[in-house]
Amino acid sequence: MYEFGAGKSAIRTVFEETCALREQGRTDFWDFSIGNPYVPAPPKVNETIREVLGQYAPIDLHGYPPNNGWPATRAAVAKNLNERFSTNYSMGDVVMTGGCAGAITATICALTTAGEDIIVITPYFPEYRMYIQAWKCKCIEVPSEPETFQLDIDAIKKAITPCTRMVIVNTPNNPTGAVYSEESLRALGDVLREASKRYQKTIYLLSDEPYREICYDGAQNPWVADCYENTIVCYSWSKSLSLPGERVGYALVPPTVTNHSMVYDALLGAQRAVNTITNSLFTRVIERCVDLPAPVEEYERKRKIIYEGLKEIGYEVVRPQGAFYLWLKCLEEDDHSFCRRAAAEQHLFLVESTDFGCSGWARISYACSDETLSTSLPAFKRLFDSYGGYQW
Amino acid sequence: MYEFGAGKSAIRTVFEETCALREQGRTDFWDFSIGNPYVPAPPKVNETIREVLGQYAPIDLHGYPPNNGWPATRAAVAKNLNERFSTNYSMGDVVMTGGCAGAITATICALTTAGEDIIVITPYFPEYRMYIQAWKCKCIEVPSEPETFQLDIDAIKKAITPCTRMVIVNTPNNPTGAVYSEESLRALGDVLREASKRYQKTIYLLSDEPYREICYDGAQNPWVADCYENTIVCYSWSKSLSLPGERVGYALVPPTVTNHSMVYDALLGAQRAVNTITNSLFTRVIERCVDLPAPVEEYERKRKIIYEGLKEIGYEVVRPQGAFYLWLKCLEEDDHSFCRRAAAEQHLFLVESTDFGCSGWARISYACSDETLSTSLPAFKRLFDSYGGYQW
Known part of the structure; x- marks a missing residue:
């Protein structure tokens, strides 16, 4: 009884934070929280x-x-x-x-x-x-x-x-x-x-x-x-x-x-x-x-931007073979702390991995605009530099 | 495990029977099974x-x-x-x-x-x-x-x-x-x-x-x-x-x-x-x-046709004050037997009451055309006569 409402998903928590920022008219942040497809439904x-x-x-x-x-x-x-x-x-x-x-x-x-x-x-x-x-x-x-x-x-x-x-x-x-x-x-x-x-x-x-x-x-x-x-x-x-x-x-x-x-x-x-x-x-x-094709090329292009960009900075990232998420190894062991710091200092909203059943990682949903992806890279670079690379 | 699929609702059972008749191209029956609104959605x-x-x-x-x-x-x-x-x-x-x-x-x-x-x-x-x-x-x-x-x-x-x-x-x-x-x-x-x-x-x-x-x-x-x-x-x-x-x-x-x-x-x-x-x-x-009105008059007109028609024949029916169902007392005590006979002999498809938690009644959904309602009355009359009125 009542138990299902007790917890909120880490994904939705970050999504709601970014929604609140949007409502304040803010645009100076990067929202990688929810898997809301960025490519519009086919006409x-x-x-x-x-x-x-x-x-x-x-x-x-x-x-x-x-x-x-x-x-x-x-x-x-x-x-x-x-x-x-x-x-x-x-x-x-x-x-x-x-x-x-x-x-x-x-x-x-x-x-x-x-x-x-x-x-x-x-x-x-x-x-x-x-x-x-x-x-x-x-x-x-x-x-x-x-x-x-x-x-x-x-x-x-x-x-x-x-x-x-x-x-x-x-x-x-x-x-x-x-x-x-x-x-x-x-x-x-x-x-x-x-x-x-x-x-x-x-x-x-x-x-x-x-x-x-x-x-x-x-x-x-x-x-x-x-x-x-x-x-x-x-x-x-x-x-x-x-x-x-x-x-x-x-x-x-x-x-x-x-x-x-x-x-x-x-x-x-x-x-x-x-x-x-x-x-x-x-x-x-x-x-x-039912026969309409999925927009694979578009997500493939987005994958390239974010995967190669982050790899070049020095992040450890898993190369996605499908879907539209990137799994990134945090710069410190505590994924909660890392994601909080990314949001507070660089306005990068990532989802911490603990809710997914393991620690030390963050999820990036790259179902967003190419511009969001490419403009986020300098912020990811600043985050990387502020840590001085991997600390664990 | 598996238990939810075991039973079928009495409503859906009758609904599926009438759907099967429709697929056979039959039209010589009256379907009072499901509460599928007959009045179309407002334009x-x-x-x-x-x-x-x-x-x-x-x-x-x-x-x-x-x-x-x-x-x-x-x-x-x-x-x-x-x-x-x-x-x-x-x-x-x-x-x-x-x-x-x-x-x-x-x-x-x-x-x-x-x-x-x-x-x-x-x-x-x-x-x-x-x-x-x-x-x-x-x-x-x-x-x-x-x-x-x-x-x-x-x-x-x-x-x-x-x-x-x-x-x-x-x-x-x-x-x-x-x-x-x-x-x-x-x-x-x-x-x-x-x-x-x-x-x-x-x-x-x-x-x-x-x-x-x-x-x-x-x-x-x-x-x-x-x-x-x-x-x-x-x-x-x-x-x-x-x-x-x-x-x-x-x-x-x-x-x-x-x-x-x-x-x-x-x-x-x-x-x-x-x-x-x-x-x-x-x-x-x-x-x-959200502010659109419900089609009350139309259902009220339908209620009048079926309620007064059945009452005149001699059926015991509850006068509906709302919704679009008529609760009819069966002519024999066994509602399953009554509803089967109504379907077999007069092609009147009613829902038996046992599934609703009481016996001896049948539900008529009058969310159907005025014509369905009025043309059903002679069949209800024949059913009533075939029983010779209430048998319990």
């Missing part, structure tokens, strides 16, 4: 909204769709996946949801029992902890590989117990930008298959994929559900179509999932119980926009 | 959508709003309530949510602890049971007054124990159309105040008000929060603006609520954990449409 999205407004009677457009979304939309999603990943999904595998977060919370609600363990890979999107705790499960943190931030398969293997019900992976990764290799995902699949057998229960893999299409250097994110049969895929168009405020995504239950129809129904029931149902208008819009 | 809604598409850059329009909604929208909601109910609310009392159901589930998540009791008044909207069970609370059913379906204050009083954390009221009521009197709500407030004191805990009143504006004969729904200081008001524009598919509503935490800011933060945290967050576009639309 076709607004065109399609206008189109459906003319095409449907208000009762059909704004009325109740089935809780899992209109069949035509679910069919369009399945078709799009099948074309891209040589899969064989149907509308009966797709539940439309209020964003990817809605898909995750409904999946956890549907497939876990209070007291079970859910494994997350550090550093991880801090909201996972809330989604997990909401259903009275335990959030078990397992570190990724130190240098590459790839999956540490042995560490995951060791963390699995008879209480484990689920593992959450997020590739491309927020906050490190790592894209997990297909090889390591297949190895994870082997581990989960073996553990499910050993403990005579299904251990689910939840694949959180809002950045799926935002991969650099021509790479493609592996299709995680190919690597393990009991994968639930959670997706949203928040990042690929720059629609984070519109809460539109889906959960996919591939036909390979054990007791498929029971799992699908559980998910649908869970989303009805918690009301992470997406809105009708955007379901129609997505149906017509 | 201003679509006009406003077009307006905001032109007014905001896509990044601002479709980007992340604060989780509790844009300040301007919350201020517009508070202002509208203050003008209508002589209250003194501010934007800091309002959390925008994904519909009224989202507001309810977030409120239950925020303000209860697993194992506590939540009292509902039978007959009640069956989804309450799911929202309650999702948070591992117990759904305690307390009957309303037999003839009037008003609150039975003594029965509620007797049902309160040290485990009680919340009472849910719904006025105008789905399914009976009862509008609770201010007098009885004040008496309920007295009972809850006294019990809170006795058990040294805050017992909350959750007021579920999606039909708030749909009251007949010039009546107005009492402002429930005036009757008890620890009321949380849950609302949506699903019915008043005919937007049930768009999932836009709010929870209001009046300043009188004990530990106001803690409760508000808990609610905001809960809705972040479960992701019942409303979409950005419709938040902007509602901000500009």
Whole structure:
């Protein structure tokens, strides 16, 4: 009771600080806090909204769709996946949801029992902890590989117990930008298959994929559900179509999932119980926009500015392979202290790493203008010089 | 685990049957299943959508709003309530949510602890049971007054124990159309105040008000929060603006609520954990449409057709004072059997009452065309005659 409101995410804390500055009319700062896509939604999205407004009677457009979304939309999603990943999904595998977060919370609600363990890979999107705790499960943190931030398969293997019900992976990764290799995902699949057998229960893999299409250097994110049969895929168009405020995504239950129809129904029931149902208008819009490409080149250009700029100054930074976050090693060990100093002295608003499950790092969301990125570099340089380089 | 998907609501079961008939091209049936408003959304809604598409850059329009909604929208909601109910609310009392159901589930998540009791008044909207069970609370059913379906204050009083954390009221009521009197709500407030004191805990009143504006004969729904200081008001524009598919509503935490800011933060945290967050576009639309009137006269005309028609045939029906449902006493004691026979023999699709927590009744949603209503009456007459009137 009351507990969920007690804490505020580190991301939102910094975001609110910068919002307050904006309200004061201040512009002399750099806001790297929230993953609010900077690239605007493609013009076709607004065109399609206008189109459906003319095409449907208000009762059909704004009325109740089935809780899992209109069949035509679910069919369009399945078709799009099948074309891209040589899969064989149907509308009966797709539940439309209020964003990817809605898909995750409904999946956890549907497939876990209070007291079970859910494994997350550090550093991880801090909201996972809330989604997990909401259903009275335990959030078990397992570190990724130190240098590459790839999956540490042995560490995951060791963390699995008879209480484990689920593992959450997020590739491309927020906050490190790592894209997990297909090889390591297949190895994870082997581990989960073996553990499910050993403990005579299904251990689910939840694949959180809002950045799926935002991969650099021509790479493609592996299709995680190919690597393990009991994968639930959670997706949203928040990042690929720059629609984070519109809460539109889906959960996919591939036909390979054990007791498929029971799992699908559980998910649908869970989303009805918690009301992470997406809105009708955007379901129609997505149906017509599902094939639009994500603005990969634009984020790739931004990555280059910030990654190369910071590296040149002397910062230790992880080269992002996807998503739009840069993971930067703090100049002192205490990430809170470092981020406070960056904000106070240089007006650089970064998110400290402790909330992500590890210390000594800061997250930079580079979903901002090229100008914000390039003009921030002299401030980063002054910060570096004021520390005299790395102090630990 | 899996349990939420196990059952299907009686409403949705009938709705899906009629959807299947429609897909077969059948039109020789009457669908009274779901509360999908028949009156279209006012033209201003679509006009406003077009307006905001032109007014905001896509990044601002479709980007992340604060989780509790844009300040301007919350201020517009508070202002509208203050003008209508002589209250003194501010934007800091309002959390925008994904519909009224989202507001309810977030409120239950925020303000209860697993194992506590939540009292509902039978007959009640069956989804309450799911929202309650999702948070591992117990759904305690307390009957309303037999003839009037008003609150039975003594029965509620007797049902309160040290485990009680919340009472849910719904006025105008789905399914009976009862509008609770201010007098009885004040008496309920007295009972809850006294019990809170006795058990040294805050017992909350959750007021579920999606039909708030749909009251007949010039009546107005009492402002429930005036009757008890620890009321949380849950609302949506699903019915008043005919937007049930768009999932836009709010929870209001009046300043009188004990530990106001803690409760508000808990609610905001809960809705972040479960992701019942409303979409950005419709938040902007509602901000500009909050003052639009609900189509009361149209539903009043529909009520007259169905209520008087059925009464004339000889059915026992409750005269709705609000909402758009008619509560009809079945011709035999077994409501399941009655509703099956009505569908099979006369193609009348009604919802049986057992799911609403009482037996022997059926719900008719008269949110349908005048023609559907009037052409159904001969079929209702044949059904009545086939039974030879009431058999119990």
